Amino acid sequence: MAKKKQKQPEKKSSPTFAYALLTLLVIAALVVFISLNKAPEKPIEKLPSAGEFVKLDKPTTYEAGKVKIIEILKFDCPHCYDLHKNMPQILKKYGDNVTITYVPIVWPKQSTKSIEAYIIAEEMGKGEEMQDALFESQALYQARSQNGMDIMESVPAIEIVAARIGLGADFNSKLESGYARNAALENLKIMRDYNVEVVGTPLVIMNGNLKVNHTVSNLDMVIGSLLS
Numbered sequence: 001m002a003k004k005k006q007k008q009p010e011k012k013s014s015p016t017f018a019y020a021l022l023t024l025l026v027i028a029a030l031v032v033f034i035s036l037n038k039a040p041e042k043p044i045e046k047l048p049s050a051g052e053f054v055k056l057d058k059p060t061t062y063e064a065g066k067v068k069i070i071e072i073l074k075f076d077c078p079h080c081y082d083l084h085k086n087m088p089q090i091l092k093k094y095g096d097n098v099t100i101t102y103v104p105i106v107w108p109k110q111s112t113k114s115i116e117a118y119i120i121a122e123e124m125g126k127g128e129e130m131q132d133a134l135f136e137s138q139a140l141y142q143a144r145s146q147n148g149m150d151i152m153e154s155v156p157a158i159e160i161v162a163a164r165i166g167l168g169a170d171f172n173s174k175l176e177s178g179y180a181r182n183a184a185l186e187n188l189k190i191m192r193d194y195n196v197e198v199v200g201t202p203l204v205i206m207n208g209n210l211k212v213n214h215t216v217s218n219l220d221m222v223i224g225s226l227l228s
Contacts, residue, residue: 051222061208114152
C-alpha cells in the first residue's frame with residue numbers, strides 16, 4: 001500500500017517582519033508630514049554697508065542685484081516735491097537695477113481725491129505726468145494763496161490739472177464716481193503699516209524693511225552699497 005503523502009503546513013509570515021514594515025511606513029509618513037509643515041527658511045538678506053538707514057521688523061523683499069523702493073509721499077509736502085525733482089537722477093544712474101513704487105497718501109480727514117487722481121492717471125499711462133502736474137500746481141497755489149488752502153481738496157481743480165496733461169472726460173468721470181477710492185484706501189493702509197503719521201513724509205523704504213534717510217546723497221550711498 002502506497003504511503004499517503006502528508007500535507008506540508010503553510011508557512012506563517014514572521015511577526016517581526018510585519019512590525020518592521022509597519023515601523024518603516026510610520027517613519028516615512030512622519031518624514032513627509034514634517035517636510036510639508038516645515039517653516040519656510042528666511043530669505044537671505046543683504047544690508048547696506050554705508051549710508052543712514054533703520055531696519056524695520058518687516059519681511060524683506062531683497063533680491064540680489066535689485067533694489068526695490070517704496071516712496072510714500074504727499075503732493076502738498078515740500079520735502080516730497082524736493083525728492084520728486086531729484087529722484088530721476090538716482091533712477092537714471094542705476095537703471096533697471098532699481099524699481100520704485102509711488103504710494104501717495106493724505107492725512108486722516110483729508111480728501112483722497114489726489115491719490116485717486118494719480119491712480120487713475122497711472123492706469124491711463126500718465127502717472128509720471130500727473131505726479132509732475134500735481135506737485136507743480138500745488139506748490140504754485142500754496143505760494144499764491146493767503147489761507148494755505150489745499151488744491152488737492154478740490155475735484156474741479158484736479159480736473160483742470162488733468163486737462164493740462166491731456167486727460168479729459170474719461171478721467172473726470174472716474175474721479176467723480178469714486179472709481180479709485182478703494183485703491184486709495186489701500187494706500188492709507190500702507191501709510192498706517194509704516195507709521196507714516198508719526199515719521200512724516202517722504203518716507204523711503206528699500207527692500208520692504210529698510211527705512212532710508214531720503215537725502216539724495218544718502219539714497220545714492222545705500223543703493224550703491226546694496227548693489228555692490
